[in-house]
Amino acid sequence: MRLLVTATMVSFGLFAACSDSSGPSGQGTLVFSAASNCPNGIVELSIDKAVKGQYTMAPSATIQSFSVSAGQHTGGARQIGGQGFVWDSLAVIVPANRSVGLRLTC
DSSP: OEEOEEEEEEOTTTTTTTSOTTSOTTEEEEEEEEOTTOOSEEEEEEETTEEEEEEEEOTTSEEEEEEEESEEEEEEEEEESTTOOEEEEEEEEEOTTOEEEEEEOO
């Protein structure tokens, strides 16, 4: 079963800790989170087709945040074990000094 990753622009105010405006101007943050209907489990996250590692997924929780260069990136995920969910890779634009959320919906 293929599911979509929903991109959501996260406001700077909500993620102030993740997007410090005094940081490098060419960096942003890509935040992976799980929707409330996702099960507990392990997911493998990727950015620009490069696997970043395996992380714990819990309903309605942030899975992992990554500092990336500002600009266009692709984010994807697949569940390890469990129901074997695979989320399609999604292109997102990460602005400098901002956060962009990728919400995994199950």
